[in-house]
Amino acid sequence: MIEQVLAQSRYLGGGFAINLLISILAMAIGTVLGAVLGAIRFHRLTGLSAAARLATNLCRNVPSFVLLFYMASMLPAEIEVNGAIVVVPLWIKATLALIFPVAGFASDQSLGYLRQRHAQIGGAAETFAVAWMQYFLIVIMASATASVIGADEIVGRANNLISRVDDPYFMLVVYLYVSVWFLAVGMIFSGLLKVTMRRRVEKA
Amino acid sequence: MLGRLLPLLGLLAGLAGAVAQAQTVPVPPELVAQAPDDPDGRLGHVLRRGTLIVGVKTDYPPWGMLDIAGNAVGLEADLARDLADRLEVGLELRPVTAGNRIGRVNQGQVDLVIATTGDTYERRLQADLLQPGYYSAGVVLYGRADLALGDWSALRGRPVCLNRGAYYNRALEQDYGLDGQYFTGNRESRLALLYGRCVGWAFDDTILTRMVRDAPSDDLAVMKQAILVSPWVAVVARGEGERDLGRFVSDMIGEWHASGRILELQDKWDIPRTGFLEDKHALWSRRGEDGRALCARQPETGRFPAECLDPPPLRSVPAAQPPDWMQRLDEATGINLSVLADAYDRGRLIRGLGLTLALAGMAIVGALTVGVVLGLLHVILSGRGWIGRLLLLPQRLLVTVSRMTPPILQLYIVFFGLGGVLANSGAFTPGAFVISTVIFSLYAGSTNTVILSHALEHERGLHPDRPALRLLPMAIERGYDGLVASCVNIVKAAGMASAIAVGELISTVNLLVSEGADTRTLMNGLLLFYFLFVLGIVWLFGRAKSWLVRP
Numbered sequence: 001m002i003e004q005v006l007a008q009s010r011y012l013g014g015g016f017a018i019n020l021l022i023s024i025l026a027m028a029i030g031t032v033l034g035a036v037l038g039a040i041r042f043h044r045l046t047g048l049s050a051a052a053r054l055a056t057n058l059c060r061n062v063p064s065f066v067l068l069f070y071m072a073s074m075l076p077a078e079i080e081v082n083g084a085i086v087v088v089p090l091w092i093k094a095t096l097a098l099i100f101p102v103a104g105f106a107s108d109q110s111l112g113y114l115r116q117r118h119a120q121i122g123g124a125a126e127t128f129a130v131a132w133m134q135y136f137l138i139v140i141m142a143s144a145t146a147s148v149i150g151a152d153e154i155v156g157r158a159n160n161l162i163s164r165v166d167d168p169y170f171m172l173v174v175y176l177y178v179s180v181w182f183l184a185v186g187m188i189f190s191g192l193l194k195v196t197m198r199r200r201v202e203k204a
Numbered sequence: 205m206l207g208r209l210l211p212l213l214g215l216l217a218g219l220a221g222a223v224a225q226a227q228t229v230p231v232p233p234e235l236v237a238q239a240p241d242d243p244d245g246r247l248g249h250v251l252r253r254g255t256l257i258v259g260v261k262t263d264y265p266p267w268g269m270l271d272i273a274g275n276a277v278g279l280e281a282d283l284a285r286d287l288a289d290r291l292e293v294g295l296e297l298r299p300v301t302a303g304n305r306i307g308r309v310n311q312g313q314v315d316l317v318i319a320t321t322g323d324t325y326e327r328r329l330q331a332d333l334l335q336p337g338y339y340s341a342g343v344v345l346y347g348r349a350d351l352a353l354g355d356w357s358a359l360r361g362r363p364v365c366l367n368r369g370a371y372y373n374r375a376l377e378q379d380y381g382l383d384g385q386y387f388t389g390n391r392e393s394r395l396a397l398l399y400g401r402c403v404g405w406a407f408d409d410t411i412l413t414r415m416v417r418d419a420p421s422d423d424l425a426v427m428k429q430a431i432l433v434s435p436w437v438a439v440v441a442r443g444e445g446e447r448d449l450g451r452f453v454s455d456m457i458g459e460w461h462a463s464g465r466i467l468e469l470q471d472k473w474d475i476p477r478t479g480f481l482e483d484k485h486a487l488w489s490r491r492g493e494d495g496r497a498l499c500a501r502q503p504e505t506g507r508f509p510a511e512c513l514d515p516p517p518l519r520s521v522p523a524a525q526p527p528d529w530m531q532r533l534d535e536a537t538g539i540n541l542s543v544l545a546d547a548y549d550r551g552r553l554i555r556g557l558g559l560t561l562a563l564a565g566m567a568i569v570g571a572l573t574v575g576v577v578l579g580l581l582h583v584i585l586s587g588r589g590w591i592g593r594l595l596l597l598p599q600r601l602l603v604t605v606s607r608m609t610p611p612i613l614q615l616y617i618v619f620f621g622l623g624g625v626l627a628n629s630g631a632f633t634p635g636a637f638v639i640s641t642v643i644f645s646l647y648a649g650s651t652n653t654v655i656l657s658h659a660l661e662h663e664r665g666l667h668p669d670r671p672a673l674r675l676l677p678m679a680i681e682r683g684y685d686g687l688v689a690s691c692v693n694i695v696k697a698a699g700m701a702s703a704i705a706v707g708e709l710i711s712t713v714n715l716l717v718s719e720g721a722d723t724r725t726l727m728n729g730l731l732l733f734y735f736l737f738v739l740g741i742v743w744l745f746g747r748a749k750s751w752l753v754r755p
Contacts, residue, residue, distance in 0.1 A: 057735075057739075058735060060738075061696075061734060061735045061737075061738035061739060062696075062731050062734050062735055062738075063696035063697065063699055063734055064696075065696070065697065065699040065700055065710065066699060066710060066730055066731060066734055067731075069710065069713075069714060069727070069730075070727050070730075070731065073717060073723050073727060074723065074724070074727055077304060077307075078313075137608070138693075140610075141608075141609075141610040141611065142610070143610075144610035144612050144613055145610070145612045145700060147612075148388070148612070148700075148702075148703055155610070155612065155613060155616070159391065159616075162391075162395075168398075168399065168620075168621065168624030168625050168627075169625065171395075171620060171621050171624060172617065172621035172622065172624070172625060175613060175616055175617045175620075175621045176617065176621075178613060179605075179609045179610075179613055179614075179617070182608055182609055182610055182613070183604075183605065183608045183609065185608075186604075186607070186608030187608070
């Protein structure tokens with residue numbers, strides 16, 4: 001049975017690549033948006049500052065799991081581009097849902113970074129990097145929920161495989177194998193984190 | 205691939221044994237469907253285009269499915285082909301789902317939908333459903349044979365798996381008192397039944413009867429008699445039903461009943477014969493006293509006689525008259541609260557809210573408990589040399605695995621995977637609420653463990669002579685912000701429990717939306733609720749801190 005599951009590695013790995021794509025895009029776009037919010041809050045730009053604080057609060061408080069359904073039901077399923085009807089892929093909706101919590105997080109972190117630098121406390125960049133990488137890991141974990149709206153990613157593909165074979169042990173093995181993919185990435189991240197932290201200690 | 209092959213194998217077997225195949229009979233000229241010479245509306249558009257575009261299902265074998273080459277085939281695809289052939293145009297089949305079929309036809313992306321659409325009161329308001337029905341389905345229970353679930357009254361208060369969005373769910377819950385466990389699709393519902401998460405799965409008799417025939421089992425049986433039966437109807441865009449396209453398709457369906465064409469297709473696709481089609485065939489074959497077909501359109505009115513049509517459709521949601529202020533609010537702001545006017549829906553929302561609060565509370569208490577216990581264990585054992593480190597190994601493993609496995613995957617693993625193995629061995633299987641509470645407690649608890657372990661070690665460095673328990677208050681203060689963040693995260697993540705049929709607020713809102721409640725109001729309301737809920741929790745933690753720090 002294990003060979004049977006391993007034979008699907010390409011299929012599942014392809015799904016995992018979509019998880020990583022969702023996570024990377026959400027982190028990249030969310031960080032840029034959050035950095036803008038954080039900078040506005042730091043410089044106390046009149047009028048804008050209160051709006052940036054509210055936006056940060058909104059992004060921070062609303063669960064990505066709710067946003068996922070929000071995007072799935074409120075955004076159109078198809079859009080018209082030059083007269084042709086194009087289906088909006090669900091992974092794009094999942095990415096949009098994950099951008100919000102990342103922006104809330106990045107807003108707080110970049111505000112902290114700017115304040116630390118302003119107060120001339122050392123290691124601000126490393127503090128930011130460590131928190132950012134920990135959050136990246138959380139976002140990768142959250143990308144697995146995209147399957148609930150039907151997005152094509154590793155958990156959705158695992159469910160697809162399982163539905164073809166009527167055996168609880170097969171299901172268990174598939175799910176455990178999928179979790180190995182996540183664990184492996186998690187290990188790589190915590191390795192990177194240790195290196196960054198050591199560098200921070202050395203600098204200090 | 206196997207799933208796609210099976211129906212074809214069935215078809216081959218059916219063809220091999222096709223001795224008693226039904227054959228079509230000639231129909232009187234007044235029942236032969238014909239497009240008018242200069243058709244109006246959409247039908248004119250179809251003829252100019254030279255192609256008929258029909259929306260069909262692809263996940264409902266053998267009515268609508270994909271063949272190996274990826275083409276849509278099945279009983280409904282054959283009906284669509286008949287229509288195109290009669291119009292002498294090409295045919296294009298486009299896949300649709302239960303969720304998008306009405307939207308597609310109204311937006312004009314397809315000319316017509318033939319996709320297992322049951323005739324209901326609500327759908328008649330959304331698009332034009334064509335009379336007469338061409339097929340019919342009701343709901344049956346596929347359930348454990350040993351429980352003797354012969355009739356619906358035996359199911360009162362019992363957990364029954366349901367597919368989200370089926371029109372009969374509400375009646376089953378409200379009138380028959382089932383405890384509905386909602387899953388997103390056929391796969392989840394079937395697995396939940398197989399692994400003992402419900403006593404039965406209530407779904408379309410068409411699919412379930414075939415499933416039992418193709419894979420008989422001693423443990424599971426299907427009810428004989430379907431209830432809440434509703435005809436399946438072809439659907440055209442709103443306004444097209446009374447024009448030439450609607451009239452032509454209606455005529456074709458009548459002709460199929462008279463000629464026995466759909467019975468023939470039932471045999472072709474190896475579907476058990478149904479009384480609905482046999483009755484319809486008998487009815488449409490009858491002649492009046494003047495020798496004309498009884499069901500032909502009446503020359504005076506241009507309509508079918510009432511006795512040849514189906515009875516008025518089911519109403520899946522009874523009409524609730526929203527109070528005046530709700531209607532005024534809707535007109536002024538677009539906020540539609542009519543879901544609150546219905547006592548049953550209001551009850552479901554309140555239950556969902558209660559479950560969300562309970563789940564959040566339990567997860568916070570659990571996560572803090574796990575963090576404190578494992579954090580203390582860490583600081584006590586880590587000072588004890590290699591024996592301590594050895595004893596800490598399982599704890600480190602648990603913390604790593606539960607932090608680095610997506611919680612939704614953990615829910616699936618325990619609920620379906622482990623639950624399935626346990627159910628097969630006859631062992632006790634915990635319920636969905638308990639499973640979610642434990643998983644969320646461990647997921648957030650492992651983050652808390654890391655925070656508290658670090659804080660406790662730090663405090664021990666400052667006060668090496670104090671016992672670990674006395675270091676705890678200072679360590680909690682030190683790691684407070686981190687603990688709050690992880691608890692807030694788990695409150696936000698708790699909605700995932702809906703994936704394993706915990707009926708909390710998010711899944712209740714999705715259920716109401718799928719039943720036709722106002723999407724915009726409910727989704728924005730859900731966002732607002734969570735915004736305030738998380739603010740409230742952060743505020744509570746702030747109060748708790750000032751209370752903790754005061755002495």
